[in-house]
Amino acid sequence: MNRETTLTAGAAVVVAVTLLAAAVVPGVLADPTDRGPLPPGRVTLADDLALAPSNVTGQTATLDVETRLHHRGNLANNVTVRFRAVDAESGLVETTRIVDVGNLTRDGERVVRTNLTVxxxxxxxIETVVFRDTERVDSGTTTVRGLGALTPAYARTSVGFTDSDVLPPVAVSVADTADNRTTLSLGASLTNRGDGPSEDLQVTLVLRQADSNLVAGRQTVDVGTVRPGRTATAETTVTVPSNYNYYVDAVLWKDGVMVDTAQSVANLDPQRRIRVNESVEDVEFRVEDFETDSGAGGDDGGGPRTTTETESPGFGVGVAVAALAASALLARRWSR
Structure with a gap:
């Protein structure tokens, strides 16, 4: 066998082995157009976090949470979003939710929603963190305050005490007085600020004596139907001891739950008066505050001094003594 034949046979064997290896083990032969692994697509938060209360109870509030992810570029595998509520004062984690978004293939935005109960x-x-294949790629934070001001579902009503400078929430007037007892006429003004008729409501009116804070009277009135945008008055009477001042507390109830409050006063003491959320005591009128004569011989009771017909204005005790002495001398001369 000559040299050329040997080389040809060897080359044929190499080609055959190469083809066989390529068939048995894929990827042995490198693709000249292959540029290596593609970089993953970019995933970021597209907008601020949107929050809205969906369910409010006496102790907790459930927040509907929504955010948007923006994807651009190649495939982004295994994308997840973690929502976490952290107490702003203590730093303790209150609750955590993880949402599996999956693989993002197309450019654009994806809405991600969940809810958090705190x-x-x-x-x-509220901390929002975006992960791509366990790699943290973006994050954001939103602060939530004032959840305590949310009204629980069981206490929601469109009816409340009227808030007007012309029409007070609780009107008080004297209906009758007898035997040191005063009967007060009380009227609680209620306004329906909603779009539907009122629910089954009650108003309790409590009178507290201002100095002792003791309850002197209490009445509960059922409230009839109040149409949308209309105002109604729940009226009753309460009899209390006269000559005292009272705070009038009005409480609006719905199915046994207190939903609104208002306050007024009843001033029955002529010497003192009180105001809502403030006590004011008049200074007692005293005559000595206006006297200009501070000499002896004044009235011990502090009352105003009066002049009678037997008094001679301008003559004092010294003049009277001198007159008596002159009379005695004159009588002595006559006796001689």
Whole structure:
């Protein structure tokens, strides 16, 4: 076998082995157009976090949370979003939710929603973190305050005490007085600020004596139907001891739950008066505050001094003594 034949046979064997290896083990032969692994697509938060209360109870509030992810570029595998509520004061984690978004293939935005349930008495930081294949790629924070001001579902009503400078929420007037007892006429003004008729409501009116804070009277009145945008008055009477001042507390109830309050006063003491949320005592009128004569011989009772017909204005005790002495001398001369 000559040299050329040997080389040809060897080359044929190499080609055959190469083809066989390529068939048995894929990827042995490098693709000249292959540029290596593609970089993953970019995923970021597209907008601020949107929050809205969906369910409020006496102790907790559930927040509907929504954010948007923006994807651009190649495939982004295994994308997840973690929502976490952290107490703003203590830094403790209140609740955590992880949402699996999956693989993002197309450019554009993807809406991600979940809900977080937290206690109502705190303020919270809502932390949003985006992961791509366990790699943290973006994050954001939103602060939530004032959850305690949310009204629980069981206490929601469109009816409340009227808030007007012309029409007070609680009107008080004297209906009758007898035997040191005063009967007060009380009227609680209620306005329906909603779009539907009122629910089954009650108003309780409590009178507290201003100095002792003792309850002197209490009445509960059922409230009839109040049409949308209309104002109604729940009226009753309460009899209390006269010559005292009273705070009038009005409480609006719905199915046993207190939903609104208002306050007024009843001033029956002629010497003193009180105001709502403030006590004011008049200074007693005293005559000595206006006297200019501070000499002896004044009235011990502090009352005003009066002049009678037997008094001679301008003559004092010294003049009377001198007159008596002159009379005695004159009588002595006559006796001689």
């Amino acid at each position: 206690r109502r008495e705190g303020d919270y930081r």
